[in-house]
Amino acid sequence: MELNMRGMNPELVKNTKHWLMQYAIYLVLLAVIMTIVILEPSILSVRNATFILQQAAPKLIIALGLAGLILLGGTDLSAGRMVGIAGIICASLLQKPDYALRIFSNMEPLPIIVPLLIAIAVCLLFALVHSLLISVLQIAPFIASLGMQMIVYGAMSLYFDGVNNSSPIGGFDTRFTKIAQGAIQIGTFRLPWIVIYAVVITILFWVLWYRTTLGRNMYAVGGNKEAAVVSGVNTKRVIMYVYLIAGLAYALAGFLDAGRTGSATNALGEGYELDAIASCVVGGVSLRGGVGKISGVVIGVLIFQVLSYCLVYMDINPYIQFIIKGLIIVFAIAVDTQKYIKKR
Amino acid sequence: MVSGEYLLEMKNVSKRFPGVQALKDVQVNVKPGEVLALMGENGAGKSTLMKCLFGIYKMDQGEIFMSGNPVVIDNPRQALDIGIAMVQQELEQVPHRNVIDNIWLGRYPRKGLLIDDKKMYKDTLQIIELFNMNIDPRAQVNHLSVSTKQMADIVKAVSYNAKIIVLDEPTSSLTEKETVGLFKIIRQLKQEGCGIIYISHKIEEVMNISDRVTVLRDGQWVATENTKDIDSNQLIKLMVNRELGNRFPPKNKVVGETILKVDNLSSVYSPRLQDISFEVRAGEILGIGGLVGAGRTELLECIFGLRTVSEGAVFVHGKDVLKSNRNAKYSGIAMVTEERRETGIFPMMDIRWNTVSSSMEKNRTKAGFISLKKVEKNTQWAVDAMRIKTPTLKTLISSLSGGNQQKVLLGRCLLNQPRILLLDEPTRGIDVGAKYEIYQLMIALAKEGKAVVFVSSEMPELLGVADRILVMSNGRNAGIMDALDCSQEKIMTLAAKYL
Structure with missing residues (x-):
């Protein structure tokens, strides 16, 4: 980073450096994507854009939930499995009445809201336990969420094995698939419903983060917990609410993702948390807590999705895709860390 | 004295940390409309005493009375609720948020479910103007100079409309002009009947602003005097007076290159x-x-x-x-x-x-x-x-x-x-x-x-x-x-x- 800056206006140098630090990750990703576009111009199409948005939608919902936990200075490795357990529950309860392999073969078709509410209730219960581990027992979020990840995965697999002998759950009710896979046709353009849900949820999160007491307290607890305490903020309650909201987001994402893919196994959601954390970091949500924006999360998720889609589209060796994504995450965290190193 | 005379009384406060008796049987009291200066060397126990008052530390022993009524303070929320506000020596602020957010943290005004940002901005401006300060309420706190940060924290303490305001070394990074501004604020607060506890090492300031001085030494109460009855030399003597005795071995007098x-x-x-x-x-x-x-x-x-x-x-x-x-x-x-x-x-x-x-x-x-x-x-x-x-x-x-x-x-x-x-x-x-x-x-x-x-x-x-x-x-x-x-x-x- 030490360029030769002798003889230049020091104020300008400082501002330029600051600007570079702030936007370095976006510049690099822009360069990568530009390169891809130049190499493969056919990628620029409405069809591809729609696909990207459709895939990004559930990931955005997960990332928004998880971003709150990162903002508190924590993290959540259980996010993917939480999505998975919600997805499996919805899938198992929303099969076509005439489907031959229907799990609950004698059950009347449920109103679509019921399985969703059950999934939400389960996720909120896990989120509540998780938040108590963090706020009351004060376990480090990394370890607490690692434990929760395994517990949720185990619970999900037990259910999956119990109801369907570990074979994929399919044959979804058309009401379910319509919600998750449907689209509004505007002339020749097809706008997927799932994208609209994601936009609505993003707006709700925007209001929550910026316009409610809980949102502002979240920044305070993440930025300087002691300051929040001496200002009379009930930090345990703030932490609990943020976990519950994340749990709600995971449940919704699980419902939609299961419906979108059309079948579900206990592998649903595997690794989603890593994509979501990476997107948040790329979008400028600091792992040190207290710093982050909704717009950053949205941009982070989109950039990451564009990148993944492009790499697949170009038929790049999947192992090389891993290396590229890994490099980007490391770079993003390196830049983030540089911003906050204490100088002495 | 009748206990109703005082706005705040702290009686027989003791606090022990592992290995150190930080406070022992300390008493402090504040009348309405007065500035009580709390003085003592580094480690005399001033900040510890105030942290006990504000519920950051739990006292091992002692009682607190507000206007003669016993109160229990287990956490800062309770202290704020009964009318005690404090500017700490080590400022506790949320670095990446703006001045307004920091001032109203813990009690954001609301309109329905949403935060009323307009009211918050208006109220903040009002206090800043009332005290004639130069702070941009929308500036991010970590971009402010240390003295502005300190002023912002003082604004926060004042905005609680507290009856007791504790200022722990509020002028440590203020310029002379800013200090004059702060003293004006303090006098205004006095007139409104607030009791101010003022901690400072600057003797001139203490002589200037305080009505009474309480001196602590090694975690113990030493004296409480009317400021006008005492001069700075006597004050220093009260703070440092100690038996030297035979606590030190003989020195080496041979010095080389x-x-x-x-x-x-x-x-x-x-x-x-x-x-x-x-x-x-x-x-x-x-x-x-x-x-x-x-x-x-x-x-x-x-x-x-x-x-x-x-x-x-x-x-x-x-x-x-x-x-x-x-x-x-x-x-x-x-x-x-x-x-x-x-x-x-x-x-x-x-x-x-x-x-x-x-x-x-x-x-x-x-x-x-x-x-x-x-x-x-x-x-x-x-x-x-x-x-x-x-x-x-x-x-x-x-x-x-x-x-x-x-x-x-x-x-x-x-x-x-x-x-x-x-x-x-x-x-x-x-x-x-x-x-x-x-x-x-x-x-x-x-x-x-x-x-x-x-x-x-x-x-x-x-x-x-x-x-x-x-x-x-x-x-x-x-x-x-x-x-x-x-x-x-x-x-x-x-x-x-x-x-």
Whole structure:
């Protein structure tokens, strides 16, 4: 980073450096994507854009939930499995009445809201336990969420094995698939419903983060917990609410993702948390807590999705895709860390 | 006196931290419409007492009365609810949020479910204008200067409409003009019937703004006087008066050539040092005094090469050591840090590894593996030379007393045969007997021809152990005195020189 800056206006140098630090990750990703576009111009199409948005939608919902936990200075490795357990529950309860392999073969078709509410209730219960581990027992979020990840995965697999002998759950009710896979046709353009849900949820999160007491307290607890305490903020309650909201987001994402893919196994959601954390970091949500924006999360998720889609589209060796994504995450965290190193 | 006369009374407050009795039977009371100054040296217990009042610490003993009624304060929320607000010495602010958000944190005004940002902005502006301050309410707090941050915190305390406002060193980074502004605010608050508790080391200020002064010393109440009945000399005497007695071993008077020379040293990052020069000779002990935050630790860190230096040089035997990129230990400098637990000992390891950890290369076999035999020989040397009291060499360092831990750290330094020893608060948290032994060791090391530089907040210790005393004030060298011509009053005066 030490360029030769002798003889230049020091104020300008400082501002330029600051600007570079702030936007370095976006510049690099822009360069990568530009390169891809130049190499493969056919990628620029409405069809591809729609696909990207459709895939990004559930990931955005997960990332928004998880971003709150990162903002508190924590993290959540259980996010993917939480999505998975919600997805499996919805899938198992929303099969076509005439489907031959229907799990609950004698059950009347449920109103679509019921399985969703059950999934939400389960996720909120896990989120509540998780938040108590963090706020009351004060376990480090990394370890607490690692434990929760395994517990949720185990619970999900037990259910999956119990109801369907570990074979994929399919044959979804058309009401379910319509919600998750449907689209509004505007002339020749097809706008997927799932994208609209994601936009609505993003707006709700925007209001929550910026316009409610809980949102502002979240920044305070993440930025300087002691300051929040001496200002009379009930930090345990703030932490609990943020976990519950994340749990709600995971449940919704699980419902939609299961419906979108059309079948579900206990592998649903595997690794989603890593994509979501990476997107948040790329979008400028600091792992040190207290710093982050909704717009950053949205941009982070989109950039990451564009990148993944492009790499697949170009038929790049999947192992090389891993290396590229890994490099980007490391770079993003390196830049983030540089911003906050204490100088002495 | 009738207890109804006072707005706030704290009675028989005691608080113990591991190893230290921080407060013992302290009483403080505040009348409505008065400024009570709380004075005392570093570590006298002023901030601890206020933290007990604000519910940050839990008192072991004692009672608090507001307008004659007993109250229980378990956390800051309760303190705020019964009308006590506080500006702490170490500001607690959320760095990446703006001034408004910081001021109203914990009680954001709402319209339905949403925060009423307009009202918040309007209310903030109103207070800022009322007190004629120059703060941008929308500025992010970590972009503000230290003095503006402090002003913002004062605005916050005022905005609670509290009956008791505690200001813990509110002017430590304010300019003179800003201080005048603050005093205007304080007088306004007095007229409204608020009681103000004002903690400061600046005697002029205290004489100027306060109605009464309560003095604490070593965690105990010493006196409460009307400010107009007392002058600054009497006040200093109340603060520092202590029996010196036979607490210090005889000094070494033989001094040799100059070993350490610090030349116009200035540092880059805050707290900044400005233009510091001094010399230390072989066999000499230089004490560094001054208030907390005056830059004493930072000075040692600069010499040791831990801080970025913008100007100046450090010479050891005439060689500029900051220019060479080698570790300070190769230049013959060793340091024992202030925070023994944080930056000194390796608590999970035994005495052997704590002793040899900075001289590993001297404990290897020819093939480069660690030689247990050498480790034990060197550790045994340190135990004998430092008179460390330990059952075995394999005892965990964390099971030793503070004094013996400190001796292990000294031994660790000496294994590198340094010519210069930098000791930061070497007797902090150590009992009296062990202190005497540390002093003996310091003097013995000087006798061997080493240069010893130590920082201390205890003035008797500076006077009793050091040959000369350098007093730091606000990052600058306020003066160097011969210990024989020095007194606690002189140190206090110099410490306030550049405030």
